[in-house]
Amino acid sequence: MSGPVRILVSSCLLGEKVRYDGGHKRDPFLVDTLGQFVEYVPVCPEVECGLPTPREAMHLVGNPADPHLVAIKTDADCTGRMKRWAHGKLSELEGLELCGYICKKGSPSSGMERVPVYGGSGIPSRVGAGMFTKAFMERFPLIPVEEEGRLRNPDLRERFVVRMFTLRRFRDAIRRGRARGTLVEFHTSHKLLLLAHGRPLYAEMGKLVARAKELPLEELYRRYQRLLLEALRRRATPARCADALLHAMGYLRPLLSPDEKRELLEAIEQHRNRLTPLVVPVTLTRHYARKFDVVYLNRQAFLNPHPVERMLQNHV
Secondary structure (H helix, E strand, O other): OOOEEEEEHHHHHHHOOOOOOOOOOHHHHEEEEEEEEOEEEEOOHHHHOOOOOOOOEEEEEEEOOOOEEOOOOOOOEEEEEEEEHHHHHHHHHHHHOEEEEEEOOOOOOOOOOEEEEEEOOOOEEEEEHHHHHHHHHOOOOOOEEEOHHHHHHHHHHHHHHHHHHHHHHHHHHHHHOOOOHHHHHHHHHHHHHHHHHOOOHHHHHHHHHHOOOOOOOHHHHHHHHHHHHHHOOOOOHHHHHHHHHHHHHHHHHOOOOHHHHHHHHHHHHHHHHHOOOOOOHHHHHHHHHHHOOOOOHHOOOOOOOOOHHHHHHOOO
């Protein structure tokens, strides 16, 4: 990768004392592990829109589709101030090539989902999103967004890591110049990864690349990026990963001995049945691909992710 993996992140998660009570919510994984390999862009909507630290706690009130940001004790309404600041901030972020956004769970300005919204009864409905994060997701619907707590789930963390690194690789491809050949090369090296996230979009993307000469380059790349990030939002289930690995095995089958075929097939089926982690059949497939110098497999991002990407996917 030639460009940085740049991630927007809630400032309090990095240990900055910007919360309403003057404290922070430092997250060790984000600071000590992920922070070694990405470039963070810290953001605290409440401080950056002009509110002091410490400050009165706030919550969302009214219509969940368009709530107001209101101080809990004094009922001071900060909605207009937050929306004006967010509009300018989102325009500023457009040129940063963000690969993801990690936000603070439950925050009325930064939460991604299930943020309490208070109505007339006094009982909140957990159906809201933080005012800034909601605006971010509407402006940049394809950029991966996660809350810090959800990244403790291995499956959700792996999906987020895969999406942000793949987006960086795609942007690096664009940097080399929009050309149909460049897109074909990128698609070819990501075929197994896309297959592991589901056949329907994998097939649709293949058709789009096959028709590359029929579309203007700008339109071609725009459509491909949308499908790419939509595909990666879908879970790479053990069954789908096994499907991708069996596809890879088709390139190895003529080269393997009967014992090697049996060993690889057993490893794939054990993962399909959730008896072993994905790294087991992937490592074995990668070993045989290198042993027999199978060029198509050796260039696959699914089998050979960036070393940092692989480490973060398997982080415990």
